[in-house]
Amino acid sequence: MMMHLEDILINPLLRAILGLCLMGVVFGGACVVIWFERKLSADIQQRYGPMRVGPHGLLQLVADAIKLFTKEDIIPKNADKLLFVSAPILLLGSVFLMLVAMPFGAIIINGETYVIAATEMDISVLYIEAMSAISIIGIFMVAYSANNKYSVLGAFRNFARMIGYEVPLGICIVSVAIMAGSLNIVEIAEAQSPLWFAIKQPIGFAVFFIALMADMGRLPFDQNESEEELIAGVITEYSSMRFGYVFFAEYIHLILGSMLAVLLFLGGWNLPAALTSNTILGIILPTAFFLGKVVLVILAVIMVRWAIPRYRIDQVVDLSWKRLLPLALLNLGWVIALGLLGV
Amino acid sequence: MSGIIDTSNVIYSYIPVAIILVVALVMPPITMFIVKTLSPRSRGVAKYETYESGSVPIGNARIQFDVEYYLYAIAFVLFDIEVLFLYPWATIFKGHGITGIATVEMLVFIFVVLFGYVYLLKKEALKWMK
Numbered sequence: 001m002m003m004h005l006e007d008i009l010i011n012p013l014l015r016a017i018l019g020l021c022l023m024g025v026v027f028g029g030a031c032v033v034i035w036f037e038r039k040l041s042a043d044i045q046q047r048y049g050p051m052r053v054g055p056h057g058l059l060q061l062v063a064d065a066i067k068l069f070t071k072e073d074i075i076p077k078n079a080d081k082l083l084f085v086s087a088p089i090l091l092l093g094s095v096f097l098m099l100v101a102m103p104f105g106a107i108i109i110n111g112e113t114y115v116i117a118a119t120e121m122d123i124s125v126l127y128i129e130a131m132s133a134i135s136i137i138g139i140f141m142v143a144y145s146a147n148n149k150y151s152v153l154g155a156f157r158n159f160a161r162m163i164g165y166e167v168p169l170g171i172c173i174v175s176v177a178i179m180a181g182s183l184n185i186v187e188i189a190e191a192q193s194p195l196w197f198a199i200k201q202p203i204g205f206a207v208f209f210i211a212l213m214a215d216m217g218r219l220p221f222d223q224n225e226s227e228e229e230l231i232a233g234v235i236t237e238y239s240s241m242r243f244g245y246v247f248f249a250e251y252i253h254l255i256l257g258s259m260l261a262v263l264l265f266l267g268g269w270n271l272p273a274a275l276t277s278n279t280i281l282g283i284i285l286p287t288a289f290f291l292g293k294v295v296l297v298i299l300a301v302i303m304v305r306w307a308i309p310r311y312r313i314d315q316v317v318d319l320s321w322k323r324l325l326p327l328a329l330l331n332l333g334w335v336i337a338l339g340l341l342g343v
Numbered sequence: 344m345s346g347i348i349d350t351s352n353v354i355y356s357y358i359p360v361a362i363i364l365v366v367a368l369v370m371p372p373i374t375m376f377i378v379k380t381l382s383p384r385s386r387g388v389a390k391y392e393t394y395e396s397g398s399v400p401i402g403n404a405r406i407q408f409d410v411e412y413y414l415y416a417i418a419f420v421l422f423d424i425e426v427l428f429l430y431p432w433a434t435i436f437k438g439h440g441i442t443g444i445a446t447v448e449m450l451v452f453i454f455v456v457l458f459g460y461v462y463l464l465k466k467e468a469l470k471w472m473k
Contacts (some may be wrong), residue, residue, distance in 0.1 A: 097367070313471050
């Protein structure tokens, strides 16, 4: 029976179908996160949030989707049509390619771990970071094609911010890779079996989390949107489902980024072996544990958004180059020292 | 056990990537077609103007940006390549019996890059608009 299961799992076509299912899951997840963010932000500001459509505004998602589909798609006459049309495709493609290598949990049967992921690579961490970085180009394309002054301002700020935080983020990922001795995200997650990397390298986790927030473009780092000064920032000229795609890509990036934080620093799906020895528990518990932690990270990111005001762009650039980069290098030195001591 | 897909066969792990890439490229045009059939259409001259809070836009938004922005981007490329060099080094750091020499080499490298970092800081190249 075991061999049979492995035969199924090794088939790349079936894996691709699994990947498509995960795409659906993430799309649904993004809808839920949007609703949840509206409710949570309302709660923080002592409002009710969406209440009219369905119980507690649960059907608001459906209403929003219908609205996006029935709005007229406007392409401004000064816009570069080809870039304008292809930019959302690039953004969506970047998050979906990121998703392919991302494990969504694991099933443990008789002590064997089967990872729920569309594919597994030797270099998945590098791959995920590279795919995530494509979104920089996507956002710049969105703004440049629209030929709107607010958009272009937002895009220049976005570019300065994203490349500033790419470096500390990369150094933190390298630190994790040194400790795990691998660039495979599954092996990194499993290397945290007794102790999470967040405990072994607390500075690294702090830097990674801040850089990740900046990378996902979440407030206090959403200079590309900063709606109080730049209307809607880079997506000012977008309407209808094109706007929807840019918006969705942002939220899918939020979900995948939170998963990355859990996989790299917060222990992934690792549980004590005694808990997963039972077959049914082994199927349910690791994935549930993993996704539970992902939800907690998303909650934290959303709450930070509604608690801290936006930084000015020069403060953001200073923070990355003058604070986070030295701290990330310090963390790298700490990890090298631990590695030399054989910890 | 962690490797389910036989990672020695590289093609196998990239077939799902190709399939999902195709889906991600095909999906938006299909949705935009649905939007076109569902949504109402109306004509108007002002509608296709660039939005600028109600005033008529003057000139083009595709400006030539400050040259210091370019310097900043070059500085980023330097550090990003430094990080790229760290990636292969990270995987051989442990368990290959060359931990000592690898550490010394990388520390020398990081030290040299740090010199550049301090120079850039003094030149104020890592600053947003002086």
